[in-house]
Amino acid sequence: DQQVKQNSPSLSVQEGRISILNCDYTNSMFDYFLWYKKYPAEGPTFLISISSIKDKNEDGRFTVFLNKSAKHLSLHIVPSQPGDSAVYFCAASAPGGGADGLTFGKGTHLIIQP
Amino acid sequence: KAGVTQTPRYLIKTRGQQVTLSCSPISGHRSVSWYQQTPGQGLQFLFEYFSETQRNKGNFPGRFSGRQFSNSRSEMNVSTLELGDSALYLCASRATVVSNSPLHFGNGTRLTVT
Numbered sequence: 658d659q660q661v662k663q664n665s666p667s668l669s670v671q672e673g674r675i676s677i678l679n680c681d682y683t684n685s686m687f688d689y690f691l692w693y694k695k696y697p698a699e700g701p702t703f704l705i706s707i708s709s710i711k712d713k714n715e716d717g718r719f720t721v722f723l724n725k726s727a728k729h730l731s732l733h734i735v736p737s738q739p740g741d742s743a744v745y746f747c748a749a750s751a752p753g754g755g756a757d758g759l760t761f762g763k764g765t766h767l768i769i770q771p
Numbered sequence: 772k773a774g775v776t777q778t779p780r781y782l783i784k785t786r787g788q789q790v791t792l793s794c795s796p797i798s799g800h801r802s803v804s805w806y807q808q809t810p811g812q813g814l815q816f817l818f819e820y821f822s823e824t825q826r827n828k829g830n831f832p833g834r835f836s837g838r839q840f841s842n843s844r845s846e847m848n849v850s851t852l853e854l855g856d857s858a859l860y861l862c863a864s865r866a867t868v869v870s871n872s873p874l875h876f877g878n879g880t881r882l883t884v885t
Contacts (some may be wrong), residue, residue, distance in 0.1 A: 689871040700775070700861050700876035701814075708871060746814065750871065757827050758804060758816025759874060 660684045661749050663762035671770050676734040678765050680747030683728065687749040691759065692721060692732045695744045704745075705732070734767075742769045773798065775877035777862050783883045789850040792880045796843050796864030802826075803845040804874060805837060808859040817860075820845055821868050849882075857884045 662681045670676045678692075688709040693701035707714040707721045707730070714721050720733045734741055744766050748759040776795040784790050796803050805817040816829035820839035837847040843864075849856055859881050863874035 691873055693876075698878070700863075700878045703873040703875060706871070706873055748814075758806075758819060758829060759814075760816070761814040763813040 659763075660687075661747055661760050661762040663745075663747055663765045665765050666763075667766040667768065669768045669770055670737050672739060673736045676732075676737045676741065676767055676769070678732040678734075678745050678747075678767065680730045680732075680762055681728060682730075682749055684749070684751065684760070685728070686751045687760075688752050689750045690721070690723060690730050691748045691750075692719075693746045693748060694741075695746060695764070701746055737767075737769045739769050739771065742767060775862055775864050775875055777860075777877035777880050779880060780878065781881045781883075783885065784852050785885055786852055786854060788852050789848065790852060790882060792847045792849075792860055792862075792882075794845045794847070794862030794864075794877060796845070796862075797866075797875055800864035800866050800875075801843050802865045802868050803839055803843065804863045804865075805845070805847050806861045806863065806876075807831075808861060808879070809857075814861070817847070819868075826868065852884045854884050857882060 691706040692704045695701045705716050705719045723730045744764040746764045747762040778793045802821045804819040806814050808814045818828040819826045823839045834850045839845045859879045861879045863876040865872045
């Protein structure tokens with residue numbers, strides 16, 4: 658029973674264009690959402706997060722959108738750069754300060770084409 | 772600030788043996804969590820420690836245990852190793868547990884059970 662789903666295992670985008678990574682969740686109790694980036698042989702690196710009281714959060718080239726009614730969030734990267742090529746994980750936690758840990762999607766491999 | 776440090780980076784053990792993994796959190800972080808990453812299951816929550824107390828545990832058998840020391844460093848132990856325990860074990864720390872805050876991961880320990 659996957660509570661956080663990333664339906665695209667991979668995504669290829671041209672350098673300079675917008676990358677849009679999608680994530681769906683089923684647990685309506687989730688109230689905090691995060692995106693992580695992972696390079697091979699390294700741990701996940703925190704990118705950006707959003708609380709369920711917001712519908713958008715921006716940090717430089719990264720913007721996360723949350724649609725609570727659709728239980729959907731997306732990460733936009735503009736413009737895409739070669740260093741953005743990595744696996745991106747969506748994660749979510751329920752109220753309680755994350756005591757039950759983060760629930761992760763299985764990741765989307767983003768490839769930025771020159 | 773130094774990041775989360777995990778030792779060793781790689782480990783090869785035989786079925787039936789036990790293993791201990793070590794994690795030093797970011798300075799000032801008192802919460803340490805452990806996650807298992809496998810190709811089939813993705814990233815799964817093992818447990819979180821705060822002030823030497825386990826806050827919660829994921830859906831793993833009792834062979835998986837951990838502890839946290841007064842300096843916030845943590846160890847994870849797996850007893851009676853099985854082939855299916857082969858995975859990347861990731862440690863993460865965060866600054867607070869009273870509100871939503873992102874986890875910061877180490878580079879992991881790659882455990883291979885033969």
